[in-house]
């Protein structure tokens with residue numbers, strides 16, 4: 458091979474390296490990680506599609522802001538709209554008990570997602586979980602509806618469940634950060650230091666209880 462061939466080969470290889478260095482794979486954005494968290498491909502696809510319709514939410518980089526923005530901009534409006542639709546179906550079939558129950562469940566959904574926005578950060582996930590439970594209850598009620606075609610409510614549930622699950626997933630790390638001042642012990646009892654302090658704590662507790670018992674005995678004895 459002529460030296461120029463080597464040279465151009467070298468240049469091409471170098472360029473490939475430089476291009477790779479200049480365009481590193483971008484790390485996934487927060488919303489992408491949230492959508493992926495469930496581990497379900499179908500959920501992930503629907504989640505990405507939903508959130509990508511709100512460019513301002515795709516830019517958010519912390520979980521708490523994500524939860525509150527998603528609630529404020531997306532989930533609450535969706536919940537209120539769904540509640541309205543269920544109410545209309547309820548008015549159309551006033552004798553259906555399962556649909557009436559779904560109406561009540563959707564009132565809960567709205568109350569919980571609106572409440573979640575006002576909640577302390579560590580309670581957001583829990584409040585939205587109640588909303589999610591209400592959707593499950595509606596779903597179960599509908600199984601008893603044998604006359605009216607409830608496929609439109611089933612579809613509403615399916616959508617609303619996506620919205621609540623997104624907040625539940627995004628809200629879980631918020632709650633964990635707040636718990637952090639009390640770190641969890643990984644392997645309880647296996648480290649000697651932990652065993653020593655465990656013994657020490659129990660010894661203290663033992664002496665404390667003993668003191669209390671003696672005191673109580675004295676009190677009991679003196680009162681008779």
Ligand SMILES: *[C@@H]1O[C@H](CO)[C@@H](O)[C@H](O)[C@H]1NC(C)=O
Nearest residue numbers: 604605606607608609610612
């Ligand atoms: C219920 O209605 C939907 C359309 O709203 C329709 O696709 C479905 O086949 C209906 N189901 C039954 C059991 O009639």
